[in-house]
Amino acid sequence: MIKAGIIGATGYAGAELARLLLDHPEVTIAGASSVSYEGKRLAEVYPAYEQFTDVVCTGEDEVIDKSDVVFAALPAGLSQPLAKKTLAAGKKFIDLGADFRLESESAYEKWYGHRWEDPALQAEAVYGMPEFFRASIKGARLVANPGCYTTAVPMAVAPLVVNHWLVDYPITCDCKSGITGAGRQLTESTHFPVINEGCHPYKIASHRHTPEMEQTLTKLAGHITEVTFVPHLIPVNRGILATCYMTLANSRTAQALHDLYRQFYADEPFVRVLPEGAVANIASVRYSNLCDVSVHFDPHTNTVITVSAIDNMVKGAAGQAIQNMNIIFDLPETTGLLHLPPAF
Amino acid sequence: MIKAGIIGATGYAGAELARLLLDHPEVTIAGASSVSYEGKRLAEVYPAYEQFTDVVCTGEDEVIDKSDVVFAALPAGLSQPLAKKTLAAGKKFIDLGADFRLESESAYEKWYGHRWEDPALQAEAVYGMPEFFRASIKGARLVANPGCYTTAVPMAVAPLVVNHWLVDYPITCDCKSGITGAGRQLTESTHFPVINEGCHPYKIASHRHTPEMEQTLTKLAGHITEVTFVPHLIPVNRGILATCYMTLANSRTAQALHDLYRQFYADEPFVRVLPEGAVANIASVRYSNLCDVSVHFDPHTNTVITVSAIDNMVKGAAGQAIQNMNIIFDLPETTGLLHLPPAF
Amino acid sequence: MIKAGIIGATGYAGAELARLLLDHPEVTIAGASSVSYEGKRLAEVYPAYEQFTDVVCTGEDEVIDKSDVVFAALPAGLSQPLAKKTLAAGKKFIDLGADFRLESESAYEKWYGHRWEDPALQAEAVYGMPEFFRASIKGARLVANPGCYTTAVPMAVAPLVVNHWLVDYPITCDCKSGITGAGRQLTESTHFPVINEGCHPYKIASHRHTPEMEQTLTKLAGHITEVTFVPHLIPVNRGILATCYMTLANSRTAQALHDLYRQFYADEPFVRVLPEGAVANIASVRYSNLCDVSVHFDPHTNTVITVSAIDNMVKGAAGQAIQNMNIIFDLPETTGLLHLPPAF
Amino acid sequence: MIKAGIIGATGYAGAELARLLLDHPEVTIAGASSVSYEGKRLAEVYPAYEQFTDVVCTGEDEVIDKSDVVFAALPAGLSQPLAKKTLAAGKKFIDLGADFRLESESAYEKWYGHRWEDPALQAEAVYGMPEFFRASIKGARLVANPGCYTTAVPMAVAPLVVNHWLVDYPITCDCKSGITGAGRQLTESTHFPVINEGCHPYKIASHRHTPEMEQTLTKLAGHITEVTFVPHLIPVNRGILATCYMTLANSRTAQALHDLYRQFYADEPFVRVLPEGAVANIASVRYSNLCDVSVHFDPHTNTVITVSAIDNMVKGAAGQAIQNMNIIFDLPETTGLLHLPPAF
Incomplete structure (x- = not known):
């Protein structure tokens, strides 16, 4: 059994990790930390988990000490020292935050307000999006798990980008997100009467997932690829x-577009075209690690429209992190992750 | 007092008309018809209206007979004969359906499956979007009230289109709609467990509001203007x-964009930039005839992003119809329509 | 025109007061105060109100100074000194908080943790539930506006209590509330992901509206009347x-029960049986000052079940406060309050 | 592996059975029937299930033929002949409908409008509420699975009823239900704009789960026990x-009440006190077979208040049916049913 630790276990991403790891046949939760709830049982914080776990929240060092792999779900800046400590102790580190996602220090500083503490560690980190970068994840010690929007958008556009079917104009990405994406912290934009019966665009063309998306798409395309990204909160x-x-470079049939996607994702267990x-x-x-993708064509404007749907807490956070863990530990990639989504 | 009649009073648009007309100081509801509820009081069908109206649903002819102006909220095809009959009786006709919106019979036939019954009547109809076509509405006998999406999208893009600030590429319109837009009829896509906790794109690049939007934008631009339009249902x-x-033809500052919108809508009582x-x-x-518009600029892709928000049942249907009525009857355009939206 | 002031204008009750007062034909908002937003326009805090009001939030003294009547929507304890100051300045005071609702100081101290600062002022305060205590409100200078649950429950049971149709057992009151009732403050129990898809009973048999309900019912009954009160949050x-x-003392027909309610509320403009x-x-x-009441009988257990429905922000707070103001200022009681509720 | 068949597989209860059975380690779905979708794959009807099942909907006979156990989720009246046929073929039958729940034919006829087709079959049927009637379920061929309300209410009150801690007055049961309980059929009371932002009591003291609850409670109490039952729809x-x-017969402490519940359910794997x-x-x-129960005491009215919470589709329908199957087939009762509920 793999001994897994969760740092930041009482935030939403941490709690979702706990839920999925408790159902993983090859993992045991060795420890969990929480700054706010140290000394409390996780099931006291999330009564839904009562009877399923006796994990008690401790400090971070104790978690690192007891674990083979450490998952961290922390605000920006806090994972850098923890990753260093964890690797030094000979353990694996999977970061659900943004500290190791961007390959440019200046971009990291611009969007997150921190600097790199250890460039060598940054260089070692691999970007944990298995569908695109699986080979580099195998054998890694340090994985930067992608963000939620930065998973959904590349899944929707990768086949076209990789195969150079598009003209070079920016890709327009209009995203709609559930409220758990904003986490457990109380804010005006998670206050029920504000969100309910509303639809709120926010951080228009200024969300910090933008550079991360562009980094992924640029790698897939082999040339600079830009996006116009607008996220919306929906209730x-x-x-x-x-x-x-997206605008096609050459004329294609709807059938050809569809075939492209089917083939591109043919071997991906979590992607349903x-x-x-x-x-x-x-x-x-919902509640699954799946990504559904549909492909549409508007012949009258020569526009391809693709739609992807994920559960932001699973494929967009905790599930993908476990998918990365499975790869690192040479388990079948779907281990513990093949949950059938409920129909309603 | 203007005597107003509502044909199709028990559908959602008809019921919303009733709500707003009951609050209009210069109008009395002279009659209301309903195929499904003939003989019933409107307040029996909508108990929220109890004590505010004693209107009983009758047949259509009785409504036309008693009214100075007839509002019709009917499925496609049914308004054509009614409008003819109403005008022949010397009354005004405001159609909330699509029978008189499109200036091309072939487009009407393609998207709605009906033909024009009387081309002269079609030629007489004016398109009732006061912010853009106010002059032609004054004095009209027959008004085609715009659809909901076809109100929201032109409001968001008109200043740029009218002033030729855009390159000629299609405009991408990603719309999110509440469920009352689908009306009172029971369908799978209005079934609570299907819609709740979901976000459903539908009729991707194939919604019949597309030709209507393009007709409006083409008129405003003075040249053919196309849109890629994707509607989504949100709970x-x-x-x-x-x-x-949209992509700008020339470089503009965010400030200049904003000023353009402020000036364009400076005299519009229902538009808040x-x-x-x-x-x-x-x-x-919500519950108001307002349209809020915000303007944003993404310098890194030279993209303008504009967002408009309306209540689909008011500015997107019944409220705009009453705004048209006010114009026709030489009332101040805001009469009975200046409802302050609730903050929550 | 009556000059009205709102103290605590940026909380939910205060903002709702502003919305309703802006629509009141005999009132002008003379001032509004807010501790958190002093110096800001109310419409900046609530953009829904933009173009409808230019009121700027000031300190409390300025509001009192400019007003004929002061509405206060404040946490417990803060209204006592304000009321005193307002009355001393020769103005009326309508308190939406709990400082003047309870006739027993010990109950006030037990449930709210404060003491009476001025017993004479407490003695002068009248309880502002017009349907039951209209006569005492006329001419009052100081009105204690009831709470939301404490409006809904007495409306549902008063006819039976007043007419002594019940046995003496406690009345069971199972209440369901929308989330605006918890106000604007961010709390875990107003966090969207906590509330959405949930149903949360809270403060079971320990909510501080209990003594207020019992005080009202005891007065109506003429003898001590107790309730078992359980509130629930619904999304x-x-x-x-x-x-x-409730259990009937004697056998009654459903018809008789219904007639009792119809007669009891026959002259009440805001109550629909x-x-x-x-x-x-x-x-x-919703969005109206109405209270709907329905009466049901379970013959097999001899139980009467009555259901009342109000908008907690209107009849349960701001609307009822304005109803009290109308009475005090000898206006028709429905002035500015006859809003037709939307059907959807 | 147990071969399970589902009759009525495309209704909500049937679809939920499929979801849970696909995750059951000892079961394979041998067949599924649907009147509306015969010939279609279940995953076409519920795209959430795509890639998890290839089951194609057939007629009923084929399902019975291929199965060891048949689950039926059908409207009242339709299970009687099917059960007979299934037992005659030497298979087990678990009915999620109401045809075999009531022990009184006249009650069945009064509430469901049908008569018993085969009294011997009715006599053989056991009522499948394992927490109370486990012994009789073992070895059964025909199980009547309880309804959703009729699971939640007895779970909340059984310890008090069994131990005779109550006076003999009727028990007041105020229930709130999600909308999946109304099933897949389109009705006005499942139309999104009707339900959303509403709270609808319905069938007040006249819901047909009433006699079923009373039957269970009467058995547990050993004497006639009545309920006043009001269900509400919440969004x-x-x-x-x-x-x-409930009213206590003798004075008890909150602690004693709590201990009673803890002990009563001490060995129940699905009940969390x-x-x-x-x-x-x-x-x-949600999404689990758990039932949470909390116990509260109102000393000032001597009232015990208990609250139970279940997922209506799992413990209230499909999950409990599988729990019954596990018992019949001598599997550990929790097999395939220990899903940790998500925290959000």
Whole structure:
């Protein structure tokens, strides 16, 4: 059994990690830390978990000490020293935060306000999006787990970008997110009467997932690829829907577009390319590590529209982190992650 | 007092007309018809209205007979004969359906499956979007009231289109709609467990509001203007949010964009151009005839993003119809329509 | 025009007062105070109100100074000194908080943790529930506006209590409330992901509206009347539904029960006793000062079940406060308050 | 592996059975029937299930033929002939409908409008509520699975009823249900704009789960026990919350009440009696077979208030049916049913 530790276990990403790890056949939760709830049982903080775990929140060092792999779900800046300490102790580190995601220090500083503490560590970190970078994840000690929007958008557009089917104009990414994406912290934009019966665009063309998306797409394309990214809050708990708009370089049939996607994702266990005519929606993937993708074509404007849907807490956070863990530990990649989503 | 009649009074648009007309100081509801509820009081069908109206649903002819102006909220095809009959009786006709909106019979036939019954009547109809076509509405006998999406999108993009600030590429319109837009009829896509906790794109690049939007924008631009239009259902009762993406022909500052919008809508009582930094959202306009618009600029992709928010049942249907009535009857345009939206 | 001031204008009750007062034909808002937003325009805090008011938040003294009547929507304890100051300045004071609601100082101290600062002022205060205590409100200088639950429950049970149709057992009051009732303050129990898809009973048999309800019912009954009161949070913005269970002292027909309610509320403009077979629900009263009541009988257990529905922010707070103001200022009681609730 | 068949597989209860059975380690789905979707794959009807099952909907006979155990989720009246046929073929039958729940034919006829087709079959049927009637379920061929409300209410009150701690007055059961309880069929009371932002009591003291509850409670008490039962629809997908009000025969401490519940359910793997001070809510049990129960005491009215929370589709339908199957087939009762509920 792999001994897993969770640092930041009482935040939403940490709590979701606990939920999924408790159901993983090859893992035991060796420790969990929480600054706010040290000394409390996790099930006291989340009564839904009562009877399923007796884990008590401790400090971080104790978690690192007891674990083979440490998952960290922390605000920006805090993972850098922890990763160093964890690797020094001979353990693996999977970071659900943003400290190791960007390959440019200046971008990290611009968007997150911190600097790199250890460039060598940054260089070692691999970006944990298995569908695109699986080979580099195998054998890694330090994984930067992608953000939620930065998972949904590349999933929706990768086949077109990789195969150079697009003209070079920016890709328009209109995303809709559930409120758990904002985490457990109380804010005006998570206050029920503000969100309920509303639809709130925010950080228009200024969300810090933008450089991360562009980094991934630029790698996949082999040349600089830019996005116009607008996120919206919608009154649901879970899910990200990415609606992406792109202009084709050459004329293609809807069938050809669809075939491209089917082939590209043919071996991916977590990606479901929907049949022609069907449309991806968040209701079909909730509580699962799946990503549904649908492909559409508007002949009158020569625009391809692709839609991807994920559960922001699973494929967009904790599930993908465990997928990365499975790869690192040479387990079948789907181990503990093949949950059938409820239909309602 | 103007005697108003509502044909199709028990559908959602008809019921909303009744609500707003009951609060209009210059109008009395002279009659209301309903195929399904003939003989019933409207307040029996909508108990929320109890004590505010004793209107009993009758047949259509009786409504026309008693009214100075007839509002019709009917499925496609049914308004054509009614409008003819109403005008012949010397009354005004305001159609909330699509029978008189499109200036091309072939487009009407393609998208709605009906043909024009009387081309002269079609030629007489004016398109009732006061902010853009006010002059032609004055004195009209027959008004085609715009659809909900076809109100929200032009409001978001008109200043740029009219002033030729855009390159000629299609405009991307990503819209999110509340469920009342689908009306009172029971369908799978209005079934609570299907919609709740979901976000459903539908009729991707194939919604029949597309030709209507393009007709409006083409008129405003003075040349053919196309849109890529994708509507989404979100789990709220009311509201349409349109997020529109456009490429500028020349470099402009955010300030210049903002000034353009402020000036363009300076005299419009129902349009609020939000201050720089603020973002339009549907929560701020519900139950009102307002349209909030915010303007944003993404310098790194040279993209303008504009967001408009309306209540689909008011500015997107019944409220705008009454705004048209006010114009026709030479009342101040805001009469009976200046409702302050609730903050929560 | 009556010059009205709002102290605590940026909380939810204060903001709702502003909304309703802006629509009141005999009132002008002379001033508004806010500790958190002093110097800001109210419409900056609530963008929904933009263009409808230029009121700027000031300190409390300025508000008192400019007003004929002061509404206060403040946490417990803060209204006592303000009321004193306001009355001393020769103005009226309507308190939406709890400082003057309880006639027993010990109850006030037990449930709210404060003491009476001025017993004479407490003695002067009248309890502002017009349907039951209208006569005492006329001419009052100081009104204690009831709480939301304490409005909904007595409305549901008063006819039976007043007419002594019940046995002496406690009345069971199972109430469901929208989240605006918890106000603008961020708390875990108003965090969207906590509330959405949940149903949370809270303060079971220990909510501080209990003594206030019992005080009202005891007065109406003429003898001590107790309640078992359990509130629940449900994922809606507005509304309180009270489902009340009582045992009849003597056998009665459903018809007789219904007639009792119809007669009791026959002259009340804001109370709608629903026809037999219909059931009150919060959707039919939102944004209005109405209270819908339905009466049901379970012959097999000899239990009367009554259901009342109000909008917690209107009849349960700001609307009722304005109803009290109308009485005090000898206006028709419904002035500015006859809003037709939307049907959806 | 047990071969399980589902009759009525495309209704909500049938679809939920499929979801849970696909995750059951000792079961394979041998067949599924659907009148509306015969010939279609189940995953076409519920795209959430795509890639998890290839089951194609057939007719009923084929399902019976291929199965060891047949689950039926059908409207009243339709299970009687099917059960007979299934037993005759030497298979087990678990009915999620109401055809075999009531021990009185006249009650069945009164509430469901059908008569018994085969009294011997009715006599053989056992009522499948394992926590109370486990012994009789072992070895059964025909199980009547309880309804959702009829699971939640007895769970909340059984310890008090069994131990005769109550006076003989009727028990007041105020229940709140999610909308999946109304099933897949389109009705006005499942139309999104009707339900959203509402709270609808319905079938007040006239819901057909009433006689079923009373039958269970009467058995547990050993004497006739009546309930006043009022269900409410709240805008959530899943969950039933039962708030039950009872009068104690003798004085008891809160501690004693709590101990009673802890002991009563000590060996029940699916029942969690919450610690004192905690309150059951539906958010903590969704997608699981758990029932959370909390116990509260109102000393000032001598009233015990107990709250139970279940997922109506799992413990209230499909999960409990599988629990019964496990018992019949001598599997550990929790097999395939220990899903940790998500915290959000």
